[in-house]
Amino acid sequence: MFGYHGKAMMVDLTARTVDWYPLDEDVLRRFIGGTGLGAYLLYKFCPPGVDPLAADNPLIFVTSPLVGSRLTTSSKFAVLAKSPLTGFIGDSLSSSFLATELKKAGCDALVITGKSVSPTLLSIEDGDVDFLDATDLLGLSTSETEDVVKTRLGRITRVACIGPAGERLVRYASIANDGGRQAGRTGPGAVMGSKNLKAIAVRGRAPVPVYEPASLKEIGKDLTRRSLGPATEKYRTLGTMANVAVFNRLGTLPTRNFQQSTFDLAEDVSGEQFVKTHHVKNAHCANCTIGCEHIVATTDNGTSSKGRMEYESAFALGPLVGVGDANAVIRASHLCDELGMDTISAGATIAWAMECFERGILTMKDTEGIDLRFGNSDALLATLGLIAEREGIGDLLADGSRAAANAVGQGSADWAMHVKGLEMPGYEPRSLKTMALGLAVSTRGACHNRSSAYEADFSSRVDRLKADEKRGRITMDGEDFSAVLDSLIWCKFLRKAFDDFYKESAQVYEHITGWSMTADDLRRAGERINNLKKLFNMREGWTRKDDGLPQRVLEQRLTTGMVQGIGLTREELDMMVQSYYGARGWTENGTVPEEKLRELELLDIDAESLDSVFASVQTTPLPE
Amino acid sequence: MIEAKGAESESVTVRIELFGSARLAVGQRQVSLGLPRTASVTEIAGALADAHPELVGKVIREDLSGLIESFTLNLNGNEFVDDGPLRLRAGDSLLLFSSQAGG
Numbered sequence: 001m002f003g004y005h006g007k008a009m010m011v012d013l014t015a016r017t018v019d020w021y022p023l024d025e026d027v028l029r030r031f032i033g034g035t036g037l038g039a040y041l042l043y044k045f046c047p048p049g050v051d052p053l054a055a056d057n058p059l060i061f062v063t064s065p066l067v068g069s070r071l072t073t074s075s076k077f078a079v080l081a082k083s084p085l086t087g088f089i090g091d092s093l094s095s096s097f098l099a100t101e102l103k104k105a106g107c108d109a110l111v112i113t114g115k116s117v118s119p120t121l122l123s124i125e126d127g128d129v130d131f132l133d134a135t136d137l138l139g140l141s142t143s144e145t146e147d148v149v150k151t152r153l154g155r156i157t158r159v160a161c162i163g164p165a166g167e168r169l170v171r172y173a174s175i176a177n178d179g180g181r182q183a184g185r186t187g188p189g190a191v192m193g194s195k196n197l198k199a200i201a202v203r204g205r206a207p208v209p210v211y212e213p214a215s216l217k218e219i220g221k222d223l224t225r226r227s228l229g230p231a232t233e234k235y236r237t238l239g240t241m242a243n244v245a246v247f248n249r250l251g252t253l254p255t256r257n258f259q260q261s262t263f264d265l266a267e268d269v270s271g272e273q274f275v276k277t278h279h280v281k282n283a284h285c286a287n288c289t290i291g292c293e294h295i296v297a298t299t300d301n302g303t304s305s306k307g308r309m310e311y312e313s314a315f316a317l318g319p320l321v322g323v324g325d326a327n328a329v330i331r332a333s334h335l336c337d338e339l340g341m342d343t344i345s346a347g348a349t350i351a352w353a354m355e356c357f358e359r360g361i362l363t364m365k366d367t368e369g370i371d372l373r374f375g376n377s378d379a380l381l382a383t384l385g386l387i388a389e390r391e392g393i394g395d396l397l398a399d400g401s402r403a404a405a406n407a408v409g410q411g412s413a414d415w416a417m418h419v420k421g422l423e424m425p426g427y428e429p430r431s432l433k434t435m436a437l438g439l440a441v442s443t444r445g446a447c448h449n450r451s452s453a454y455e456a457d458f459s460s461r462v463d464r465l466k467a468d469e470k471r472g473r474i475t476m477d478g479e480d481f482s483a484v485l486d487s488l489i490w491c492k493f494l495r496k497a498f499d500d501f502y503k504e505s506a507q508v509y510e511h512i513t514g515w516s517m518t519a520d521d522l523r524r525a526g527e528r529i530n531n532l533k534k535l536f537n538m539r540e541g542w543t544r545k546d547d548g549l550p551q552r553v554l555e556q557r558l559t560t561g562m563v564q565g566i567g568l569t570r571e572e573l574d575m576m577v578q579s580y581y582g583a584r585g586w587t588e589n590g591t592v593p594e595e596k597l598r599e600l601e602l603l604d605i606d607a608e609s610l611d612s613v614f615a616s617v618q619t620t621p622l623p624e
Numbered sequence: 625m626i627e628a629k630g631a632e633s634e635s636v637t638v639r640i641e642l643f644g645s646a647r648l649a650v651g652q653r654q655v656s657l658g659l660p661r662t663a664s665v666t667e668i669a670g671a672l673a674d675a676h677p678e679l680v681g682k683v684i685r686e687d688l689s690g691l692i693e694s695f696t697l698n699l700n701g702n703e704f705v706d707d708g709p710l711r712l713r714a715g716d717s718l719l720l721f722s723s724q725a726g727g
Contacts, residue, residue, distance in 0.1 A: 230692050230693050231694065231724075232694075232724070233645065233692070233694040233724070234644060234645075234722035234724040237645045238644050238645070238648075239727070240726075241727075242643070242644045242727075243726075245643050246644075246719070249643075249701060250698075250701050271644070272647050275648065310727065448726070449726075452726060454725050454726055455726065457725075458696075458704070458723075458725035459704055460703070460705070460706050492726070496724060562700075562701045562702075
């Protein structure tokens with residue numbers, strides 16, 4: 001077999017055993033790798049209805065056929081589990097040498113089940129597994145953990161680990177890996193923490209043969225050339241931070257918990273400003289030629305801090321919480337990375353709490369003296385620390401904005417800005433109508449990356465301020481494209497470098513695996529993967545009302561900037577959601593019909609659980 | 625609205641708002657530019673290159689035929705501009721930023 005090993009490593013932490021699960025050509029061709037193969041394995045090994053923090057929830061790391069090929073941006077992996085934040089499918093991507101090392105260790109995926117009785121460091125070396133004591137790692141930050149593990153097992157070892165937030169089961173805890181990169185969204189770090197698994201160390205030496213190495217090398221050279229051209233200019237120059245100033249001008253920069261869509265201090269935390277005053281250097285992921293990472297550092301007299309800065313972190317720990325001090329944003333982002341927490345969910349949950357505080361629903365007594373107002377950067381930093389330790393107000397906020405609002409009540413759910421429990425990213429849906437639909441229907445909750453629906457809004461294809469029935473098809477196509485991208489796995493920032501993405505990707509797949517693959521096969525795989533993700537959610541209790549947006553978005557018009565007066569009604573959103581279901585060939589209830597599963601070769605996935613899924617379909621109520 | 629005869633040939637002053645690499649190259653957040661009332665992207669790029677040659681090769685194509693593909697123009701925050709001629713009015717804003725959305 002070329003490009004794959006044809007097997008997943010199955011680790012049971014309870015029994016401390018290792019087994020191998022075969023992955024045949026049919027499964028690999030249908031689900032490719034990354035999030036696609038991960039969705040297949042999750043559907044297969046996650047017991048229906050399982051508590052996400054129970055031992056039986058599998059934590060799955062998946063590589064891809066591209067990993068090990070040395071093609072630019074190809075060293076990526078996916079992490080999947082049932083999300084402790086949403087109760088639905090949780091999938092996250094990260095880029096680092098951990099991906100190549102895991103594949104060289106001899107497996108296409110690592111499926112971890114069970115729960116260790118004591119803190120554990122899982123050491124994987126060329127297919128051999130050791131369950132090592134990790135008691136001495138407890139309480140360490142992510143960078144400290146990685147450093148200690150490397151000291152113990154060798155500097156060449158690649159490490160994935162959790163920080164204090166994962167240990168304390170913060171529901172949006174991330175998994176840090178290989179120098180501070182994060183698999184951030186949907187809370188995989190909490191699942192890892194629930195298994196008493198502090199870190200995974202991987203070392204592999206097995207070559208990963210490809211079918212046509214000579215021609216793949218030529219393709220690789222061409223892709224590298226294109227990756228350095230205009231298609232990636234933004235990422236190399238300013239990085240994703242370039243969004244801040246533009247989004248502010250266009251009225252799409254969520255501010256003060258989505259109460260506004262422009263921020264008066266936006267220029268102070270913009271990419272243009274960071275480049276001038278905080279930029280240290282550019283950095284690259286493993287095997288990447290783009291170099292989108294911008295390392296920034298504080299410049300004031302406070303505690304020195306340095307790290308990567310991305311738009312989503314800057315938005316969530318800046319405008320969303322009313323903070324316009326670039327040094328504070330850098331500190332907060334770095335702190336989240338060290339504690340092992342998703343910056344978006346952390347910032348958005350604190351933004352919810354700040355609004356509660358300003359409305360008098362949370363008081364100084366609740367916060368134990370923290371003046372939790374918008375714009376108070378000291379309060380932001382203090383609260384991040386409390387969340388990771390689950391101390392004081394932090395214990396409430398560690399479960400995310402949905403759970404916190406349910407606990408506090410008093411109408412605060414109206415401004416808990418999440419979809420399906422996952423906090424909203426930095427795209428204002430009222431002034432980006434395609435994105436609004438993408439956020440509403442995404443299987444992992446409020447996610448911008450699994451549809452990239454914003455692309456249509458930032459183009460002449462649509463009027464971003466008006467809803468219409470074209471958006472269903474656009475969103476579906478974006479989701480299927482993203483599913484292929486995230487399964488092969490290419491970096492999203494490379495997407496514009498392709499002349500014909502599906503055709504070129506199919507050729508690459510053939511050169512790596514030696515198996516035939518057409519552009520249409522890949523398109524169909526993207527559709528299949530998204531249907532499988534939806535099927536997982538249906539099994540876990542999804543209903544039509546889960547495909548919605550926060551009340552604030554649907555009931556309040558925007559009040560600032562060029563989009564003042566713009567809103568999004570329930571009727572407009574419902575119309576777009578129905579257009580999406582129609583484009584997908586789903587029922588008007590939003591469920592996947594049996595004939596669609598047959599068409600997509602999904603009926604064999606798990607006959608027993610499919611029966612229960614279809615039984616639940618009959619009783620799914622229409623939304624009020 | 626019926627325009628006076630000859631209005632097509634008159635020029636108007638518009639504001640070019642610069643973001644990302646364009647702002648870094650020019651060193652200003654915005655510049656003013658005289659443009660024909662009806663202008664193509666090529667004409668806009670040419671006029672901008674005359675005023676700010678530092679943008680050529682970074683934002684504007686070397687042959688001045690338009691913008692490098694990684695940049696886009698937006699009229700007043702509302703309308704993304706493709707190749708077609710654009711009707712401009714005095715006081716309009718043309719936003720110049722990366723065409724690579726997302727992140």
